[in-house]
Amino acid sequence: MIEILNPSDLLRAKDTGALVADILQTLKNRSTVGTNLLEIDRWAQSMIIEAGAQSCYVDYEPSFGRGPFGHHICTSVNDAVLHGLPYDYQLADGDLLSLDLAVCLGGVVADSAISFVVGDTQPPESVELINATERALSAGIAAAGPGARIGDISHAIGSVLSGAGYPINTEFGGHGVGSTMHQEPHVPNTGRPGRGYRLRPGLLLALEPWVMADTARLVTDADGWTLRSATGCRTAHSEHTIAITDDGAEILTLPRHARP
Template identity: 55%
Template structure:
């Protein structure tokens, strides 16, 4: 069921969104050559505890995962793009790190992700990050009353096409509010003018992610970490937004 939020409820989601933005800013600041992913995980655990927030990931058990997720942030490196399980890995110069986090504050969720480069950036890595960021902004721009879900998907897919990146549609954006994941699913490619009509109060997590040369994915043995099937590098950008009468409201803007 899709629940439309009142302006007051959107404001409460914005509280969670500001905290999520704070966490991702901090992770981006700390991500450096020689830093262990487990240290980032435990730092974020401390931030969540001090804020009195609740991780949406801890004990998360969807159909595609292997057992309950027992971390508070997804940390995916290089060809890993989604649901990266924090593990004993020390970041190296040139690594691409995607951090994805969702939390609840006073019963309302927000979800966001960003990809950063550790140390020395390569032009092709900067390019794919820029593509996901531009796709996200294009998706936000069309998220207005009267538009349709397909307009969002089409906007994301158009940016990917312009950059020459293939698009996987198995994992994409989603509804969000009192829980992290809800209806509707928002594919990262689709036809404009199709699908659910957008209405004020609809809240969505929009999350374009691309791999450089494939739209196929594989899973690590951990049962969670999703990688590009051909080992090409990946990037992921995500914001939680609310559709309002005036303009889309980005609740996780850093």
């Protein structure tokens, strides 16, 4: 299903996007050396409930997971890159943490992810991974607009990631959002320009470049959810929900203080 939102829906989507972004920024600020991943999940739960929103993850039970997920946020550390199930682990100096959050507010979903290094030690390879996904995300957003095609976005993202020397996995990528978290169209992190669904105003897309330093192969943890690099290398993940507008694309998941 592909949903095209009306102007009223888009106003609610902006509120949802701001909430997601603000929660992620708060969690980033709180995630210090010694913070437990289960604490992060509890903080996310509290902020979601306080805002009158609903988690998209607690009851999420897709075919690829051992569901339901049962937590409010994905916490992926170091070689974990997607669907990281929170568990009893205390963050260490230099850990690369990815937080992925999707909530529904007012009947509209927004989805976003950030990656950052915890503590004072900032390994250059980790910083480079994060920067590459952020640059790829910016490139994908710049390629989005009415009349553009999904392949244009995928090509822009993939060009940055491959140009930085990273292998690209296409099993998981961006996707449409709306009244539910995962919708068509699928947005692979590499592709051919001029191909695929033509974008229309009112379409919401969650674009999410992610990479692993030296492999494109994923392995699944015994928890049935957490996806890791097959070689144990570090990973990074950046994601924004955008709205296609009459003249381009608007990022919905910016923190309120960062909005123009």
